[in-house]
Amino acid sequence: xxxxxxxxxxxxxxxxxxxxxxxxxxxxxxxxxxxxxxxxxxxxxxxxxxxxxxxxxxxxxxxxxxxxxxxxxxxxxxxxxxxxxxxxxxxxxxxxxxxxxxxxxxxxxxxxxxx
Amino acid sequence: xxxxxxxxxxxxxxxxxxxxxxxxxxxxxxxxxxxxxxxxxxxxxxxxxxxxxxxxxxxxxxxxxxxxxxxxxxxxxxxxxxxxxxxxxxxxxxxxxxxxxxxxxxxxxxxxxxx
Numbered sequence: 203x204x205x206x207x208x209x210x211x212x213x214x215x216x217x218x219x220x221x222x223x224x225x226x227x228x229x230x231x232x233x234x235x236x237x238x239x240x241x242x243x244x245x246x247x248x249x250x251x252x253x254x255x256x257x258x259x260x261x262x263x264x265x266x267x268x269x270x271x272x273x274x275x276x277x278x279x280x281x282x283x284x285x286x287x288x289x290x291x292x293x294x295x296x297x298x299x300x301x302x303x304x305x306x307x308x309x310x311x312x313x314x315x316x317x
Numbered sequence: 318x319x320x321x322x323x324x325x326x327x328x329x330x331x332x333x334x335x336x337x338x339x340x341x342x343x344x345x346x347x348x349x350x351x352x353x354x355x356x357x358x359x360x361x362x363x364x365x366x367x368x369x370x371x372x373x374x375x376x377x378x379x380x381x382x383x384x385x386x387x388x389x390x391x392x393x394x395x396x397x398x399x400x401x402x403x404x405x406x407x408x409x410x411x412x413x414x415x416x417x418x419x420x421x422x423x424x425x426x427x428x429x430x431x432x
Contacts, residue, residue, distance in 0.1 A: 237420070244321075245362070245408060245422040258419060293362060302414055303350035303369055308362035 204228045206309035208294050214315045215284055223279045223312045225294030234277045235295040235306065236269065238262070245293065251277065252300065284316045319344045321411050323423035330399045331431050337384075338394045338426045340409030349413040351385070351392045352420070356406040365407070368392065396428075404430045 207226040215221050227234050236248040250257040251269050266288075268280045277296075281288055291313050295306040320343045330336035342351065353365040368376045368385050375383050380400075384393045396403055409423040 244424045245410075245420075247419045247421075250419065260419075291360060295362075302348065303367060303412065305364055305367070306420065308354075310359055310361040313360075 204307070206294055206296055206307050208292075208309035208312050210312060211310065212313045212315070214317065217286060217316055218283050221281050221284055221314065223281075223292050223294075223314070225277045225279070225309055226275050227277055227294065227296030228298070228307055229275070231296035231298045231307070233257075233297045233300050233304075234269075234271070235297075236279050237293040237295065237308075238290040239293065239311075240287075240290045248279075248292075257300075281314075284314075286316050289314055289316045319346075319411050319413060319421045321409050321421050321423040323409055323426050325426045326424070327427045327429070329429040329431055330396075332399055332401060334399055335395060335397045336399055336428065338396075338407050338409075338428065340392045340394070340423055342390050342392065342409070342411050344390070344411065344413055346413035346415065349411060351383075352410040352412070353381070353383070353392075353394045354408045354410055354422075355403075356408065356425070357402075357404070362408070366394065399430045401430050401432060404428060 209224045234251045239245045247260050249259040249263045266282045291311045293311045294309045297304045322341045349370045352367045355363045355365045366378045380397045382395045406425045408425045410420045
């Protein structure tokens with residue numbers, strides 16, 4: 203089965219630094235998502251992206267966050283000035299359709315630790 | 318607002334036995350999907366099974382089946398003939414028509430299969 207690939211698997215950064223989390227969605231998918239999971243808490247939606255623009259975003263996705271599809275294969279999440287509370291596992295996902303109930307394919311996540 | 322509740326933080330089952338994981342949800346939407354995702358130690362989120370609210374028949378996928386009780390807003394997962402590879406965190410998730418592909422997750426149940 204095709205996979206969503208995320209790099210790096212672990213990222214450690216200092217508070218206030220910028221980080222970019224990278225994702226390679228499944229090649230024929232058009233819809234892309236970021237979710238995050240703070241340790242011990244539920245997985246939360248951050249943002250969805252289609253046709254080079256944000257489709258929907260949650261309250262978590264404030265001005266410190268941005269997403270980009272810089273080329274035909276990558277999908278990135280940037281956090282401009284990291285805070286301690288940004289420490290979490292970040293999951294990228296993709297789907298080939300946006301219908302209700304469409305299967306989302308998740309990557310293995312990037313564990314971000316902000317010190 | 319949608320909520321998903323998993324009241325069992327941890328469960329264990331003997332290999333080859335059957336186990337049922339509970340999930341309840343709350344929504345005012347008329348059409349929605351429910352999902353069970355598995356998160357093994359590798360942290361990847363893997364779709365186990367999904368159920369459309371309009372379908373009365375319970376979904377099944379090999380050893381995995383659900384008991385969908387729409388009136389009670391209950392969506393439990395039954396794993397038959399448990400295997401060691403079933404050891405993982407299991408998340409119940411909901412998506413409604415108004416949420417595009419914005420999944421609402423429960424807090425998860427950690428399942429351990431004992432040899």
